[in-house]
Amino acid sequence: MISSCCSGTAVDYPHGSPVLLLEAALVSMDRLAIQRVYADSGLSPLSFCEQVVAPALAVIGEKWDRGELSLSHVYMSGRQCEEFMEQVLGGRSASVPERRCVALAVLEDYHLLGKRLVGFVLKGAGISYLDYGTVGVQELVRRVQRDGVRVLLISALMLPSALKVREVRDALDRLGITCRIVVGGAPFRLDPALHHEVGADLSCDTASQVLPALARLREGES
Amino acid sequence: MTSMERVLATLSHREPDRVPLFLLLSLHGARELGLTIEEYFAKTEHVVQGQLRMLERYGHDCIYGFFHASLEAEAWGGSTIFTEDGPPNAGPPPLKADMIASLAPPRIAEVPGLTRVLEAQRALRRAVGDSVPIVGVVMSPFSLPVMQLGFDHYLDLIFDRPDLTHRLMEINGAFCAEWANAQLAAGAHAICYFDPLASQKMIDPALYRRFGRPAAQKTIAAIAGPTATHLASGPCLQVVDDLVDTGTMMVGVGGEEDLAAVKAACRGRLAVLGNLNGIQMRCWDEAATVAAVRGAIDAAAAGGGFILSDQHGEIPWQVPEATLDLIAQAAREYGRYPLAGGRGGP
Structure with a gap:
């Protein structure tokens, strides 16, 4: 049996990193800033998902776990990411290879x-x-x-x-x-x-x- | 002291003879009577008999005039799903955002489940008079939409349609006050105002202050009796001042929160109710039970203003009666004022 798992925290990322910039944009619900972080990253949509979106949601989740944010922040952050990706990907899937169902x-x-x-x-x-x-x-x-x-x-x-x-x-x-x-x-x-x-x-x-x-x-x- | 005298003393932030104990048992009465949970809630007399038997058995300090939360969902067109081993649960949310503009509060007399609750509270009041507080329950206008709309759609509404959110608070507030006052008229002495979304764990406190706190202020002012706000396992420290502003008398504290810190923040302003962990309680042995009771009393009982209870406002079906007996014994033994070891001063 494997015990509970953990994920990265904000201190894992340097000040000004795209992950922290996106986290701040999501929590403050600043859609223009979300677009800006993506444009400035120079990453493909898939790489942006893997390297920026997922870690930013992880940082937000950890802050909720520590009592620094509310579930409403977590929800709206996720919703904004979903909306952003639909916009960027235009309905295409950003699937990474996942051999397991x-x-x-x-x-x-x-x-x-x-x-x-x-x-x-x-x-x-x-x-x-x-x-x-x-x-x-x-x-x-x-x-x-x-x-x-x-x-x-x-x-x-x-x-x-x-x-x-x-x-x-x-x-x-x-x-x-x-x-x-x-x-x-x-x-x-x-x-x-x-x-x-x-x-x-x-x-x-x-x-x-x-x-x-x-x-x-x-x-x-x- | 009677249970009522004990509770009134602690709500006045004075030390009674011992720490009051609220075993918030909505389900265990079914087991007392050898019924399924669905059978138990189908007839008023079952709940009356169940509550009186548990009062006799545990010697605790309240009667819980609460059936299950999904009765309020039923009032708005929803349904209840019964299980063999847990609280009846709300079915699919009955409302959509586009229904709010023309929505009207349901009539209590036309909802059979709510009228059964009132009948039970009437019978319980006849049975115990004013010796034991009878606690009625309402869902707050701010938290009820989780059952009305679904939590995700409710959050969408708050962010996308604040105008409709305000309207929903108005409609729900009117219903909530009417439902609370009907219970007070029937026999309840006080109302537990369940508002889990007031917790900072659930909703950004800024949003609570925009929607939830004004709704609570208006609704609680319209309720013709004392209220206790329960956050149903949610932490409360960031909103204690807000809760005080709503006019409530007591706060139910979640198990993840430092009870001593909550008591310090509430001292003299709000009484504190909590916060034994009902999920872990299923597996407690005698030592764990005594340790939990002593820990809560040590953390929060000094100076009064504290009622020992669980962290959620409902003890799970899986908690054995032997554990409840132990909790009651330990509360009587370790909760006697003045507290042991010189504790007990304000």
């Missing part, structure tokens, strides 16, 4: 903000994924099997939803399906041991931690 779901709950935040981070990093929305345990397992999902991301706000991850884990194991489970959400933040209890491989305290989590799972497979 990744899916994102919420178990039997309509609190969907966490899932949307993770989606922003994945899109910001150019990682494609299957969005299963709100599903029950049996349907989720069926889809994982059907789609050949290798990494399943589950967002939970309510404790009963978090506890249902155990049922997903057991069902996947019974079917002999090799699929790593990454969880996140309030119950897992409030009880750091909960993800072990429900058989998840990793727990993320913030949406942006999904990227280092995917990287760690990739390392574990190599």
Whole structure:
């Protein structure tokens, strides 16, 4: 079992770096500044996603984790990145090579903000994924099997939803399906041991931690 | 002292005979009666019997006249999803932004779930009179839209359509005050004003001050009884002054927050309620239970102005009754004033 993962913080970047400039632009909701950071970077859209957008969202996520920003900042930052990328890419995908099939779901709950935040981070990093929305345990397992999902991301706000991850884990194991489970959400933040209890491989305290989590799972497979 | 006297003393920032304990148990009554959660909430008498049995069993200091939050979603056209092992949950959000312009508050008498709550509070008041405070619950105008619209669409509304956000606050505020006053008229002694979005963890405090605080000031002023604002696990330190300005009497504190720091910030202005970790409580043994109770009392009970409770405003179904018994015993043993070791001065 791998324990909780972490990601970079603002001090990892020099003053005036594009990551910090974009972070400031996102938090202050300055769309012109976002465009300026992109134009000044000289990067391709895909490289900008990987090298600037994803780290900036990670910095914002870490600041939320430390109580320096609010969830509304995290959400609006993600939304602005999504809008910016749609504008820059003109509907084209910015997919980076990801050989594993990744899916994102919420178990039997309509609190969907966490899932949307993770989606922003994945899109910001150019990682494609299957969005299963709100599903029950049996349907989720069926889809994982059907789609050949290798990494399943589950967002939970309510404790009963978090506890249902155990049922997903057991069902996947019974079917002999090799699929790593990454969880996140309030119950897992409030009880750091909960993800072990429900058989998840990793727990993320913030949406942006999904990227280092995917990287760690990739390392574990190599 | 009766529970009511104990609670009134601590709300006046004086030390009663012991630290009051609020076990905010909305679900465990079903287990007391051998019912499923859905069966339990289907009949008023179940909830009345469940609350009275738990009052007898644990000897704590309140009756929780709360069923489940999704009843308010039902009032606005939403639905409730029942599970076997947790609080009934709100189904898909019933409203869209374009409905707000012509939206009107629902009529309480036309929502069967809300009328069951009122019937239960009436019966509970007949049973306990004024000896034990009966706590009613409302969702704040600022936080209710999470169930009405979905959190992401609500944030979109705040940023993209502040005009509609203000209108929604007006409509929700009118409903909230009416719903609170109906509960007070039925038998509740006080109202727990759930406002998780007031927490800086959820919403930029600048936005709370623009939308949430004015809505709270107006709504709480229209509620004809005392209110306690609960942030449902959210930290509150950055908005304590704002909460004081709303006219509320108490704040429910999240488990991630330093309880002593909150007490210091609130001292003499707001009573503090909290903040045992309900998620971890599922797995506590006796030593962990006693340590958690003592830790909270040590952090916040000196000088009164403190009620021991959980951090969320609802103890999870998975918490065993034996743990609740231990919490109640430990609160009685370690919460007696004057506190041990010379603690207890203001």
